[in-house]
Amino acid sequence: MRNFSYLRATSTEAARRAAALPGAMLLAGGTTLIDLAKCGVAEPDTLVDISHLKGLDRIEIDEHGATIGALARMSHVADNAEIKSRFPAISEALWQAASAQLRNMATIGGNLMQRTRCPYFRDPSNFSACNKRQPDSGCAAIGGVTRGHAVLGTSEACIAMYPGDLATALVAFDATVHLDERQMPVDAFFLLPGTTPQREHPLEPGEMITAISLPASAAARRSTYLKVRDRQSYEFAAASAAVGLELEADGRTIRDLRVALGGVATKPWRARAVEDALKGKVLEEETVRQASRLAVEGAVDHGANHYKIELAPRVVARAILKMGEAA
Ligand SMILES: Cc1cc2nc3c(=O)[nH]c(=O)nc-3n(C[C@H](O)[C@H](O)[C@H](O)COP(=O)(O)OP(=O)(O)OC[C@H]3O[C@@H](n4cnc5c(N)ncnc54)[C@H](O)[C@@H]3O)c2cc1C
Numbered sequence: 001m002r003n004f005s006y007l008r009a010t011s012t013e014a015a016r017r018a019a020a021l022p023g024a025m026l027l028a029g030g031t032t033l034i035d036l037a038k039c040g041v042a043e044p045d046t047l048v049d050i051s052h053l054k055g056l057d058r059i060e061i062d063e064h065g066a067t068i069g070a071l072a073r074m075s076h077v078a079d080n081a082e083i084k085s086r087f088p089a090i091s092e093a094l095w096q097a098a099s100a101q102l103r104n105m106a107t108i109g110g111n112l113m114q115r116t117r118c119p120y121f122r123d124p125s126n127f128s129a130c131n132k133r134q135p136d137s138g139c140a141a142i143g144g145v146t147r148g149h150a151v152l153g154t155s156e157a158c159i160a161m162y163p164g165d166l167a168t169a170l171v172a173f174d175a176t177v178h179l180d181e182r183q184m185p186v187d188a189f190f191l192l193p194g195t196t197p198q199r200e201h202p203l204e205p206g207e208m209i210t211a212i213s214l215p216a217s218a219a220a221r222r223s224t225y226l227k228v229r230d231r232q233s234y235e236f237a238a239a240s241a242a243v244g245l246e247l248e249a250d251g252r253t254i255r256d257l258r259v260a261l262g263g264v265a266t267k268p269w270r271a272r273a274v275e276d277a278l279k280g281k282v283l284e285e286e287t288v289r290q291a292s293r294l295a296v297e298g299a300v301d302h303g304a305n306h307y308k309i310e311l312a313p314r315v316v317a318r319a320i321l322k323m324g325e326a327a
């Protein structure tokens, strides 16, 4: 690991100024950044510690929705009683992420900014070809071991999967990411790889996430996060689905449906085709299973990750049917 300077920011403004300097990076819980520095992917000259900044760890909830500060810890948000009752999918996504120790350290802002787990990306000493790490160097994953790679949103330059759970749930419920002086829908905060996989977010140098906000809705209140993975805990998703459901007064017809996929795409993936196909329909198992296949429209596999194209629609259907039973 390369030597770096450590700077403890005394205010948000000071953090922004310091983080805008070349070679500077923000440090929140450190659970991703220190790993990346150790394996030589991140080579900061200066770490700007924001973990203790006051006011950025608040969780505020009223009838309009929730605002979660960027420095709120994953475990605090997951365990918040109002988040659990009004946004169960958010709480469940966080509970199923990482481990208890990591959730106690890691922040919401850092969670959104986590990098891919592509093994070629994380091993620069053995694999020099990685367009995300080094633009125009190639992609060692294409033609390599691809079991964990994306099938949606890929490009010829990069097929790395976005691994976060929380962002999948945030995309389903139209969350907004608040930066210092602007805000944007969470969907726009994650960029597709295209020809520039090294650029993952539209952040300017020194720009910081300050909060996430979520509008209240009936679909968010009746929601779940279903994560399928190789082992029961402490594992990233093979495929996951955040689903929210609102039924008409007859208790059978779908008024509103939210569906987003995790573990299968290069960014948190809203499955609007599934939503559109089912809104206004009677919730029946066969109808749900058929519509859920639309979740992987346009998917492209690279051999070993083909199973995700089969798995993701099943995960979506299971989550929708589970919410139907809960109705
Ligand atoms: C073994 C392991 C297993 C894991 N499993 C899962 C899992 O199953 N699901 C899952 O979702 N996640 C998982 N994670 C990822 C974990 O959730 C993240 O490491 C964590 O959320 C990062 O938060 P942090 O505060 O520690 O970020 P840091 O490590 O401090 O920062 C991460 C990145 O975000 C930037 N950053 C931090 N805060 C801000 C901000 N406010 N504005 C702008 N940039 C910022 C930093 O500069 C850095 O680039 C796992 C991690 C590990 C190590």
Ligand code: SF4
Binding pocket: 116, 118, 119, 120, 121, 129, 130, 131, 132, 133, 138, 139, 140, 141, 142, 157, 158, 159, 160, 197
């Ligand atoms: S898939 Fe993306 S992150 Fe992985 S080696 Fe290829 S370019 Fe790098």
